[in-house]
Amino acid sequence: MNASKRLSATVFASGAILVGACGLMIDPDRLVAGQQPETVGAEGGDGSGPNGADGRAPVIDPNCRPSGPEVCDDGIDNDCNGLADCADLGCSAGFVCVDPPPDGWETVLLADHTRPACPAAYTTATDVRVVQGDGALACACDCGNNCGGTITLAQGSSAGCGSATTRGFDANATGCTSTGFGLASGFAQATSDGNACAASDDVVRRNDPTDGRTCAPPPKVGGGCPDAQRCLPRGGSFAMCVARVGMNACPTSGFTKQWRSGTAASDQRECMGCSCDSNPCSVALQLWTHPTCQGNSTLTITNSCAANGSINNVKAYKSSATNGCTQATPSVQQGTLTFENERTICCP
Incomplete structure (x- = not known):
């Protein structure tokens, strides 16, 4: 050269x-x-x-x-x-472009299950109690099943199935179950040995407060970012979020995942109010002459007394007993979750 x-x-x-x-x-x-x-x-x-x-x-x-x-x-x-x-x-390596907080919100770092040290550039650490979501419980009313574990087959010569001979079967035998007997022509009815309904308030979903920490952003922000974004030090293990005093709905974009937070929490939430009605059970007893329940059942007997044809050799059955207990009133949240110095935190 x-x-x-x-x-x-x-x-x-x-x-x-x-x-x-x-x-x-x-x-x-x-x-x-x-x-x-x-x-x-x-x-x-x-x-x-x-x-x-x-x-x-x-x-x-x-x-x-x-x-x-x-x-x-x-x-x-x-x-x-x-x-x-x-x-x-x-x-x-050490900085990242971050969307600006919406009007009325401020940038904050959040650790929602631990309390690590704030990154060096983030000067103010606040220990908080924090819960994901709005703190509402999802409740359910469980009424159980009072139809019992046994189905009784009654057979008589009258349309009322009175003065009948009886035979017991497992209730809710959803798989093909072996048996062996003959059923003469007459009238048959299947009933369950029901018990009282037992109402129970169940909690389907509950988020409990955990120990967390927030960190305030540094006083200075840099540039070199597209649009209105700001250049901020990376948050390490913390999430880069926005916060607002009180309980608020999150912004509709950017920062949409909600946490409620405060310096202390008082949790009085519980599910209450479940009650149940007891109703006649819907019973079905399917009978087969085939030992493995192949094809259509030979005869289905319900809780209505009805005429049946003669079956000389019953070899298998399936059964169900449902609907005995139904919800009368639902289970709903009673009591509230409250925070001292509450702030809503919304994260990406």
């Missing part, structure tokens, strides 16, 4: 930027760190070098005077590579 094509460099007094004769600008941050130089296309160059952390091409200010490595929260292009704060690759 002759002398006219040999790369020459001018070093500014501050040592912040190297400008090559080929029109390339070299980021000194990487030279200091022992990395490969970061080159970006300068005016008159081919523009083939990498862009900033956000993918945008840098705009070099010819009047920029470097003051040292990039400072990520001052809005200034300190190293004069055309990339300030979060746009500079030197800031990508």
Whole structure:
């Protein structure tokens, strides 16, 4: 290579930027760190070098005077590579672009199950009790089944099935169950040995308060982000969220997952109010002459007394007994979950 094509460099007094004769600008941050130089296309160059952390091409200010490595929260292009704060690759490890909080909200870090130390740039730590969601219980009314565990087959010669002979079967035998008997022509009825209904208030879903911690953001924010985003130090194990005093619905976009929080919590929530009605059971006894219940059942006997045909050799059955207890009043939440110094926290 002759002398006219040999790369020459001018070093500014501050040592912040190297400008090559080929029109390339070299980021000194990487030279200091022992990395490969970061080159970006300068005016008159081919523009083939990498862009900033956000993918945008840098705009070099010819009047920029470097003051040292990039400072990520001052809005200034300190190293004069055309990339300030979060746009500079030197800031990508420790800083991130974050959506601004909606009107009336403020940025906050949240750890919802632990209390780790706040990242160094986040100065104010607050120990909180926190619960995911709005604190409402999901309740259910369980009435049980008073139809009992046995079905009784009664057979007589009259339409009322009175003065009948009886035989017992397992209730709710959903699989094919072996048996063996003959059923003469006459009238048959299947009934269950019902018991009283037992109402029970059940909690289907409950989120209990846990120990958490919040951290306030640093007083300074940087630039170099697209649109209205702000350059903030990364939160480590914390979630980057927004907060507002009181109990509030979360914003409809961006920060939509709700936590209620406060410096202390009082939990008086419980499910109450379940009651049940006792009704006649719906009973069905299916009989087969086939030992493995193949094909349609030979005869189905219900809790209505009805005529039946003669079956000389019953070999298997299935049974069900349902609907004996039904809900009269539902189970609903009684009592509330309250917080001292309550704030709603909403996270992505």
